Every structure is written in structure tokens, then in C-alpha cells.
Amino acid sequence: MNCTGNDTRLLGSALENEEGKTVPDGIEVGAGHRTRAMTTALAVTGGISVVLAWLEFVLIRQQLAVGLWVIAAAAVAIVLVRVCSAGKPAALGTGLGGFVVVAQAAWLVTGIHALWVTTLTAATALGYFLLASAWAGRSEASTRRAATAIPADFAAAIALVVSASIVSTAASPAPLVRSLHAVGQSNSFEPDAETGTTMVDGARLTNDVEYGSTLPNSFLDIYIADDDPSVSRPTYITIHGGGWIVGDKTDGAPSSDSGGASWAGPMLDAGYNVVSVNYAFAPSYRFPTQTNQLGQAMQFLETNADTYGLDMSRVVLAGTSAGGHIVGNYATVQTNSDYARALGIEPTMDRSSLKAVVFESAALDVGRAGAPQSPSPSNGFFFDVAARNYLDTTDTALLAQANVIDNVTADFPPSFISDGNTGTFPDQAAELSAELDRVGVANRLNLYSKNEARLDHSFMSVDSQWTDEYSRLEIEFLGSIV
Template sequence: MPDGIEVGAGHRTRAMTTALAVTGGVSAVLAWLEFVLIRQQLVVGSWVIAAAVVAIALVRVSSAGKPAAVGTALGGVAVVTQVAWLVTGVHALWVTALTGAIVLVFFLLGAAWAGSSAASTRRAATAIPAGVAAAIAVVVSAAVIGTAASPAPLVRSLQAVGQSNSFEPDAQTSTTSVDGARLTNDVEYGSTLPNSFLDIYIADDDPSVSRPTYVTIHGGGWIVGDKTDGAPSADSGGASWAGPMLDAGYNVVSVNYAFAPSYRFPTQTIQLGQAMQFLEVNADGYGLDMNRVVLAGTSAGGHIVGNYATVQTNSDYARALGIEPTMDRSALKAIVFESAALDVGRAGAPQSPSPSNGFFFDIAARSYLDTTDTALLAQANVIDNVTADFPPSFISDGNTGTFPDQAAELSAGLDRVGVANRLNLYSKNEARLDHSFMSVDSEWTDEYSRLKIEFLRDVV
């Protein structure tokens, strides 16, 4: 068995061939990690650059002529675009850097395969597993580059097998009793946008009693989710958000909305306005008091209610966004923020980093609006657009893989303009609480509900 193989004008040893293969494999993993861990770009990107530099050195030593020139050029592109991305943060450069790094990977792996032992028995034994590995790498890499360029295909594929945009209700509208409350399900509140349906819960099955109305908007990253998430029923998968509010003397309305990327910001704000107008017009028929309204939103829903409240209370902002207010400010008594993504530009950077949450939130944010547009991000930032007319707010979040920093910033901003608010956060010394912890049955969820109801009792 020969110790090396002639490749062009160079002599490639087995060690060099192995080095090319290993560097290619490591570079592939790093490129994929950079895609998943985009918010850790400096660390991972630096390793991608280091791997590309090593690749250039290996190519120049192991090859000659055109192969050496091509490998050096690919490595140079990977390094230059990666540095440019880390310095500028321009999204197109990130996509180019990922593409350059992945093309370099396949060049290295191809060079390693070409330089492997020429013995036919060895080649035959490794051809099939190498081919399978290469096919998997091609599929994963294509998915990485494609999703980096646009998350829309990935998101739509997820919606195709789950919740999606539809002009048809999930079930025929009917009125039933659920845990002692009157439920009217799948009421259509609009016809121009998909998912324009809501559920109405009347406490004690008695619409004759005047109670404040608690309108809640579900989470799901603006791309999934449903108004029945956490609904008060025997088969509910989590803590019931409606149960404590019904027990506290509120009627509850849960609203669905159109999903991104087919419908992007501020469509959901406009759609919530349609729901509020429908409820106002039909309040008597359902036994709702629309003069005392609390808006609550979880995660992505928190951004929607926050943005809607900003439109109702900041006339300059409403004009800039091109949306007319749809309810009397005096009727909007309070806002409840549950793990709200208030600054969409930082959605992919949750505190106490969670790679899975960060990846999902980043994909969701890019689906919801163009996160490369700084002017649009500033316009969508709830924290920076509140005024002294913003409603009193109860603001709560967990402490792991979520947005307690944004919750604290909103509270501080409301303090500065003199708006009553309560910030409800917990240290990790007390408990590890994930994003939307209030959707999971626990003593902390019970305490959250108690504190929220106490706050609302003073302002509604």
C-alpha cells in the first residue's frame, strides 16, 4: 500500500488526506452551528474563519495548479465574507458567508476523496457510506443556505402539517358549557384575513352580569399557535389562562390571527382592531362589557397587544404606521404582557441563552417582519414607543430562554412616563422558569395569576 498519492504537482500523504477530510467535516459542523446559533455569531464565526484559514493552508500544501488556486479562492471568500458579516451584521453577507463556507467544505471533502487510497477494494468498501454521508450533507447544507436566505419555505412546511392560515373555522360555531362557563366557539369576526375567529367565555354561564372583558392573544412566534392553547377544558395540555380570570369575575375572549410569513407586521395589529370592533358592535348579544377591557398577550401575542395599545394611545405613532385607532382609550383599562417579545430585533437573543428557543425565535422574527430593516424594527419596538397615555401594565416573564431584559426595559420606560405598572420577574435562585412559564401548571403560575389579578383589581 503506497504511503502517498500524486495529486497535480504535489505529493499527498495519508495524513494530509485525513487532515483535509477532518477539516472539511469540522467546517461543515461549524457552518451548520453558525446557522443555528446566529446570536452567538462572534464565537462561532471566529471558529469558521479559523477553519477556513487552516483549509487554505492545507490546500496550498497538498495541491498545485488549478486545484490549489480554486481551494485558496474559496477559502478567501469564506474568510472575507465572514469577517464582513461579523463587522457589519448585514444579512446578505451572512448568507454569502454560509454559502462560501459550505462550498469550501465540499471542495475539501472532494479533495480528500480524490486523494484517498487508489486500492479498489478500499474505495468499494467506503463508496456507499461516503455517498450516503455526502447526500445527507448536501441536503442539510441546502436547507441551511435556503433558510438563511428566507425562512418562509421552512415555516410554510411546518404550517402545512399543523396550524396554517385558513378562512374556514376549526369547528362549527356552537354554544356549550365548559367548566361552568358558557363557551361560544369559532365566532367569525372578520372576512378579509385568515384565522379571523375567536372564542367567547362567559363566567358562570350568566351573560346578564356585567363583568370586565379579558381579551387574550396566543403566542407561537407569529407563525403557529391557537386560541384554544391552554383553554379551560378537561383535555387542556397546560395551565388554563381563562380559568383564573373567569373565577376572578372576568369574561374572556381568545382571538386567533393570520400567520406570518404570508401576513406580516402590522397585519396582526390591524386584525386585532377588527376583532375589537366586532366585539364592540356585538357586545350586547354575547353579554360582554366592552367599556372595561384588558388586553393580554403571550410571547408573540404580547407584541401584538403592545403594538395595538400603542396605536390606540400614540396618535403620532398610529399615523406613522398608517393604522387608525379602533377603540376608545378610556375603555382600554390595562395590558398584560406574558413573556412578550417587545423588541422583535432581539427575539433571537433570549436571556440565559437557549439554542433551541433562540433559533425558533429568530426564524419567527424574520418571518414576521424584515429584521434587516432598522427603521421597521424601530417602528415595531413596543418599548421605545410608549407614551404617558399607555394603559397600566402587568409585565411578567421567566428567566431562562426568554425575555426578562425586555420586560424590565418596558417597566422602566413606563416608569419614566408615569404609567402604572408592575414587573413580575423571578431570580434563578427562586426557580428556573422558562419562556411562557405561566402556561404550565406550577406554584409559580398560581402566584403569577394571583399577582396579576391583584394588579388588575386596582386599575380596571
Template sequence: MTTALAATGGVGVVLAWLEFVLIRQQLAVGLWVIAVAVVSIALVRVSRAGKPAALGTALGGVVVVAQAAWLVTGLHALWVTTLTAATALGFFMLASAWAGRSRASTRRVATAIPVSVAAAVALLVSAVVVGTAASPAPLIRSLHAVGQSNSFEADARTATTVVDGARLTNDVEYGSTLPNSFLDIYIADDDPSVSRPTYITIHGGGWIVGDKTDGAPSADSAGASWAGPMLDAGYNVVSVNYAFAPSYRFPTQTIQLGQAMQFLETNADRYGLDMSRVVLAGTSAGGHIVGNYAAVQTNSEYARALGIEPTMDRSALKAIVFESAALDVGRAGAPQSPSPSNGFFFDIAARSYLDTTDTALLAQANIIDNVTADFPPSFISDGNTGTFPDQAAELSAQLDRMGVANRLNLYSKNQARLDHSFMSVDSQWTDDYSRLKIEFLRGIV
């Protein structure tokens, strides 16, 4: 009986953790959670009498009811209730097993310290699981405290240098009302006198991390340089930072991008930029930001619904480039070719960015459903593993129905296994992606 109680309790706690991590596999894990709860109820009823048995039975009953209701309704509060009750039930079973051992057992005394340490660690993990399930904000803010964060101070003093033959003006402040309002400007061939279209890129990172220098064209940058091919193709490039969720949530980043665009328009002559020919590009979370911004510029009804004023002339916004974009935030935690790690991160990020339990807000944040015939021509690309090729294909199909020029660039798994944001990694597929993107833009810009 002691072994049965311990095994059931341990499995119950682990299943609660798995349900937190594998939220998109809720049916399979949820059924196991229910099964273990039923076994737990049976065990505590035959192993104990009185109040302890009643407590265990009550916890098991809460797990069964809450889990079944969560599987049927998908209500977030029921999911949190399930995780809390399942974890409590698991520790109750483990405590019951420990209490059932002989107090005089030499083995019990010898294992007391390691068991206590293991229990403390398990309790800590469980507290993080339940707390993050309720709200990821405390976890994300603690990560910001030790890494990238919201700041009104630039990472470096603004200066102009030459990097790989391009003139770089770094950490230009484009606004003062929101944190991380800084951008970098790259002028091709170090020659601002030549009129070139402007390629403006917004980094990824799940709306909670990332930087405008990720993949920058410098000797110490990791991965593929997103700017290099565009500079070589005759574009000037601007890379923009933005405020991080959860402190700043949707649609703050759209508003902030508007501030950056207004700054660049006002200061175009100062930096040698042509803001009458603009291409907006976004990777992952950045793809959602640029798509949302473009929808605001081209869909007046949508702009009014969000309460955001357009900030640029539609005729100047020539094209949009989507790179592994999260277009439907409600499905961010369900990447294609399921990747538990990616799904977990994307789900946490999406819940930080907006309230994913608010169906009306999710509908507003859905780029696919809010494009119109006035949406800019779009180049849409993604990988095929742990990412969103389904959303990319849906956007392309929607733009086709609207009569908007677009190109969908996806690679089959028979060609190569390409992860989320594959275009940030040096490979023949990244080279092919860049070539096709530039070809598409050449016919538009």
C-alpha cells in the same frame, strides 16, 4: 494529508451549521470559521496544484473576508454569503480528501455507499441551512402545509356549550378579509346577564404557529388554563386567533386585532360582553401584538406612522398584560440566559414576522420606544431562562418614566428556573403569577 483534508472539511461544514443555529454567538463561532478557512487554504495549496487549488483558495478567501465583514457590520447578506462559502469550502475539502484515496483501495469501495448517503444528507442539511438563512419563508410555509396554517375555514362549526361551568361559544368569525379570523368567547358561570370586565387574550407561537385553544379551560387541554383564574376572578374571556407570518407580516396582526375589537364592540350585547372595561393580554408573540395595538390606540403620531386608525375608545382599554412578550423584535433571537434552541426559533420567527434588516421597521415594531404617558396600566411578567426579562424590565422602566402605572413581576433564579411562557405550565409560580396579576387588575379595572 487525506485525513487532514477530511477533518478540516467536516469541521468546516459543521461550523457553518453552528453559525446558522447559534447566530447570537456570532463572534465565537465566526472566529473559528475564519481559523478553519485559513487552515483550509494552507492545506489545498500544499496538497493540490492547478485549478482545484485555485478554487479552494478562492472559497477560503471569500469565507475569511465575508465572515470578518459580517462580524463588523452585521449585514444579513454577508452572513448568507459566509454560510454559502463556508459550506462549499467544507464540501470541497471533503471531496479532495476522497479523491486523494487510492482508486484500488478495497476500503474505498466498501465505504462508498455509506459515504454517499452521508454526503447526500449533509448536502440536504446544508441546502436547508443556506436557504433558510436567506429567507425562512419556504421552511415556514412547508411546516404550515403539514400543520397549523392560514385558513379562512374554522376548525369547528360555531356552537355554544358549557365547559368547566363557563359558557363557551367557539370559532366565532370576526372578519373575512384575513385568514384565521376566529375567536372563542367564555362567559363566566354561564350567565351573560351579569356585567363583567372582558379579558381578551392573544396566543403566542412566534407569529407563525399557535391557536386560541392553547391552554383552554377544557378537560383535554395541556398545561395551565389561562382562562380559569380569570373566569374565577369575575371576568369574561375572549381568545383570538390571527394570521400567520410570513404570508402576513407586521403590522397585519395589529390591524386584525382591531377588526376583532370592532366585532366584539358591535356584538357585545349579543354575547353578553362589557366592552367598556377591557383588559388585553398577550403571550410571547401575542404580547407584541397587544402592545403594538395599545400603542396605536394611545399614540396618534405612531398610529399615523403605521397608517393604522385606532379602533376603540381609549377609556375602555383599562390595562395590558404582557406574558413573556417579545417587545423588541430585533432582539427576539437573543433571549436572556442564552438558550440556543429558543434563540434559534425566536430568530427564525422574527425574520418571518418582519424584515429584521430594516432598522426603521424594527424601530416602528419596538413597543418599548413607542409608549407614551397615555399607555394603559400594564402588568409585565416573564421567566428567567431562555426568554426576555431584560425587555420586560426595560418596558417597566420606560412606563415609570412616563408616569404609567405598572407592575414588573420577575422571579430570580434563586427562587426557580422559569422558562419562556412559564405561566402556561402548572406550578406554584404560575399560581403566584395569576394571584399577583388579578390583584393588580383589581385596583384598575
């Protein structure tokens, strides 16, 4: 379709050439005329370009597919701009479209984070350039202009805010998480409640015990089964999830009002004392701070075992999601001396006392946190943002250090490994089990097919028959070890 015609002038809601014949409603472009259809094409392509940039930011798992669409939209934009514009606008639009194509292709090939941010910025800018060009090309005499101008301006303002937020978060998600901390859970050196002792479901709960003073959120809760600290029982120490940026030691606890399944209840009934530990949040405190902090908690419990009635010679470490990575990394430090030296962390407990590790939907390979199995855009987006706050995911050496799977040895504790099958990490669970098999470490892999049930990330925190079965199998495995 040709955007230009003979010399024209704007008259009413239509255009007339020098012979007085009307041409389709549009706007003058140099010595030519842009038709309404071409204006619409510019607007649609611009809107698609902006939306694709948003999708590339959110759909972490579908980067290739979305990236190819971004390239296609940029190619269409180049054609439209060359046909419908002249002079500097044409040169600017063509150059911007070409830059998007090159940057997007380079990102897909290399995976360099800076290219991703550059692509998002350029694709967004191209989209708004096309939208602005289309807006400038609308009919000045359109009877709908007054009725649509305000809503259009409002929508454009919202879209600009969204785009600016996306680009800034792509560059660094830390401000986003810090803003969430400002209105919700955050790092604090003050306990949530005054330390005290109460009864919860027949167990003695001592809440908000301070185990350290150098890092925030250094508090833990202690549950003594049957309110009887004189009985020697193994100690089950659990670390909550929340992407290293949110969460609390009471999540799913019998003392909380969350309505979720209680992890403490089955363990207390099975004859364990339970300790739930809080830790400092990223991005203010990043890997491996949380590993060090868990070490502080373990030392505190060892020193004060008699005070609280704990047996620290029989310890099970359990972690959910992000907590699974923390306990896995801590256990690796205790059992792999070369790894501990490389990370610069000293072991803080006797290996013989660490009887087993329990992994619940654990993010074992942080570099793949944004790509959970079975597409889940919301989970993938959250996990990716969380991982980038926890450590620099563009640093391949650091990612290798943080990879629990690749650093286990034959001295790693026996492990119970479980996960769901939707929006979570069953692939990582299976890889850890296979690696432990290879080095000769006893373990049990507990996964379910989708033919049995659709189980989400951390399904064991939701009351269901599958949670009951999970608890039974976990306790059965630990009974053979502890």
C-alpha cells in the same frame, strides 16, 4: 508536513519511488505524493467547516464566537490547500478560503444580512471542496474502500441536503414556514369547528365566532363566567403566542386537551369574562396586519357586546410571546396618535375603555427575538426564524416601528409584565417596565431569579406553583386598576 516527494507511482496499497523504496500510502499529486495524514487533515478540516456553517445558522446568540472559528478553519484550509494541491485546485481552494475569511469578518463587523448568507454559502462550499479533495486523495487500493463508499456517499448526500436547506432558509425562511403550514396549522377562512355554545368548567363557551371576513383565522372564542351574561364583568381579551406563525386560541384553554395550565380558569374565577382571539399567520400576512386584525376583533366585540353579554367599557388586553407584541403594538396605536399615523392605522377603541395590558413573555423588540436571555439555541433559532417571517428584520426603520418599548407614551395603559428567566426575554420585560416608569405609567414587573426557579419562555402556560403565583399577582394588580 510536506505533501510532495519524488516522482512516484501507485502500486498495490503502497507507493514506491524509482529506487524501489516504499513511501506512506497516498495518492499522486502532480509530480508529488499526498500522505494519508494530509488526506485526513483535509477531511477533518472540511467536516469542521461544514459543521461550523451549520452552527452559525443555528446559534444566533453566539455569532461572534462561531464566526471567529469559521475564520480560523478557513485559514487552516488555505494552508492545507496550498501544501497539498497544485494548479487550478490550489487556486480555487485558496481563493475560496480567502473569500470566507473576508466575508465572515465583514459580516461580524457590519451585521448585513446578505453578508451572513454569503458567508454561510462560502463556508459550506469550502468545506465540501476540502472533503471532495480528501475523497479524491484516498488510496485507490484501500481494502476498506468498497465497505465505506456507500455509507460515505449516503452521509454526503444527507449533509448536502442539510446544507442546501440551511442556506436557503438563511436567505428566506418563508418556504420553511409555508411547508410547516401545509402539514399543520395554517391560514384559513374556515373555522376549526361549527360555531356553538357549550359549558366548560362552569362557564359558557361560544366557540369559533367569526369576527371578520377579510383576513384568515378571523375567529374567536367567548367564555362567560358562571354561564351568566346578565352580570356586568370586565372583559379579558387574550392573544396566543406561536411566533406569529403557529398557535391557536385554544392553546392552554380549559376546552383544550393540551394538559397545560388554563389561563381562562383563574380569570373566570376572578370575575372576568374571557375572549381568546385567533389571527393571520406570517409570512403570508406580515406586520402590522395582526395589529389591524386585532382592531377588527375589538370592533366586532364592541358592536356585539350585548349579544354575548360583554362589558367592553372595561377591557384588559393580554398577550403571550408573539401575542404580547400584537397587544402591545395595538395598545400603542390606541394611545400614541403620532405612532398610529406613522403606521397608517386608525385607533379602533376608546382609550378610556382599555384599562390594562398584560404581557406574558412578550417579544417586545422583534429585532432581538433571536437573542433570548440565557442561551437557548432551540428558542433562539425558532424566534429568529419566526421574527424574519413576521417582518423584514434587515429594515432598521421597520424594526423601530415594531419596537413596543420605544413607542410607549404617558397615555399607555397600566401594565402587568412578566417573564421567565431561561430562553426568553426578561431583559425586554425589564426595559419596558423602566420605560413605563420613566413616562409615569403604572406597571408591575414580575420576574424571578434562577436562584428561585428555572422558568422557561411562557412558563405561565405550565402548571406549577410559579404559575399559581403569577396568576395571583396578575389578578391582584388588575384588581387595583380595573
